[in-house]
Amino acid sequence: MQNIEAGQIEENILLPMLERSISFLKEDMHISVTSNNLEVVCPNQVELKKNTAMIGTGGSIQVIITMSYDDELLDKLVEAFLEGEEVPEDEKDEVKESVSSEIVNTIVGNSLTNPLDGTTLSITPPILIYEAKSLFKHKSSKIATATIKTEFGDMLLTVIGPKESFADTLNFKEL
Amino acid sequence: MLNILVVDDSLIIRKNIRKYITSLGHNVVGEAQSGAQAIDACKKLKPDLITMDITMPDMDGITAVKNIREFDKDVNIIMVTSHGQEEMIVSSLKAGAKGYILKPVSEEKLAKSIATIYDKEVAQDDDDLIDD
Numbered sequence: 001m002q003n004i005e006a007g008q009i010e011e012n013i014l015l016p017m018l019e020r021s022i023s024f025l026k027e028d029m030h031i032s033v034t035s036n037n038l039e040v041v042c043p044n045q046v047e048l049k050k051n052t053a054m055i056g057t058g059g060s061i062q063v064i065i066t067m068s069y070d071d072e073l074l075d076k077l078v079e080a081f082l083e084g085e086e087v088p089e090d091e092k093d094e095v096k097e098s099v100s101s102e103i104v105n106t107i108v109g110n111s112l113t114n115p116l117d118g119t120t121l122s123i124t125p126p127i128l129i130y131e132a133k134s135l136f137k138h139k140s141s142k143i144a145t146a147t148i149k150t151e152f153g154d155m156l157l158t159v160i161g162p163k164e165s166f167a168d169t170l171n172f173k174e175l
Numbered sequence: 176m177l178n179i180l181v182v183d184d185s186l187i188i189r190k191n192i193r194k195y196i197t198s199l200g201h202n203v204v205g206e207a208q209s210g211a212q213a214i215d216a217c218k219k220l221k222p223d224l225i226t227m228d229i230t231m232p233d234m235d236g237i238t239a240v241k242n243i244r245e246f247d248k249d250v251n252i253i254m255v256t257s258h259g260q261e262e263m264i265v266s267s268l269k270a271g272a273k274g275y276i277l278k279p280v281s282e283e284k285l286a287k288s289i290a291t292i293y294d295k296e297v298a299q300d301d302d303d304l305i306d307d
Contacts, residue, residue: 024279028279081187081191082187082190083191083194085190085194091186094186095186095187095190098185098186098188099187101185102187102188102278105185105230105257105278106257106278106279107257108257109230109256109257109258110257110258110277110278123230123258124230125184125230125231125232
């Protein structure tokens with residue numbers, strides 16, 4: 001397994017994902033992106049929203065990628081996916097979770113190649129996190145985030161690594 | 176009209192592909208949520224065409240295609256995936272898929288992919304007639 005540095009997480013993983021997320025929102029979902037300041041930051045702590053889906057990369061670079069949405073934005077994304085189709089009441093939660101998972105799968109799959117040798121990175125099936133959560137940077141971990149502001153609220157992208165340092169609940173594991 | 180099996184672990188993708196298939200005048204014979212379910216459904220339902228997701232829990236789409244090819248050489252399979260990399264496309268085609276749709280899926284992409292496979296088959300049939 002190759003080691004990836006914090007700078008590479010920003011430049012080679014988060015930035016391509018940020019660009020694809022913006023084009024996905026604008027061109028595929030027809031949602032306006034309102035922020036002009038699309039800044040990538042490497043904080044010591046990040047607050048995930050309650051609507052969060054995460055995916056892991058496999059192969060030579062192993063990181064965890066999360067996408068969090070404000071409620072109204074996720075509702076609009078669900079509407080866009082459904083293209084006017086009505087959903088029975090008992091299916092609504094499952095559809096919402098499915099949309100949240102599908103967006104992270106599509107954006108990550110569309111945008112990532114291994115920055116170190118150009119090979120494909122495999123991705124795991126998405127996992128949902130059902131509660132707002134604080135992630136703290138530990139000594140050996142790296143966190144990079146970017147927020148996209150839209151007319152319906154924010155979408156927060158986060159890349160954290162190395163993947164083996166975190167459980168599926170995103171809790172840090174001492175190795 | 177084609178009988179089509181839809182394989183994807185995502186509910187929203189199954190719903191949308193079902194909608195596009197119906198709108199294109201074809202029939203959805205069944206749905207499966209994993210590679211293993213797809214193999215069983217293919218044996219039981221004998222579809223003309225399968226739309227197959229690649230990233231699924233339990234068994235991925237490429238492994239499922241390899242398994243299906245062991246007992247069914249004829250069913251056409253279109254891979255549906257978010258991976259745009261050539262490596263993934265080549266692996267899918269080597270496993271026995273006939274086509275490839277990059278997510279997000281749209282009715283237009285699905286129609287084009289189906290047409291590409293079946294136009295090729297018509298051309299092949301015409302060639303066979305000429306050869307005869």
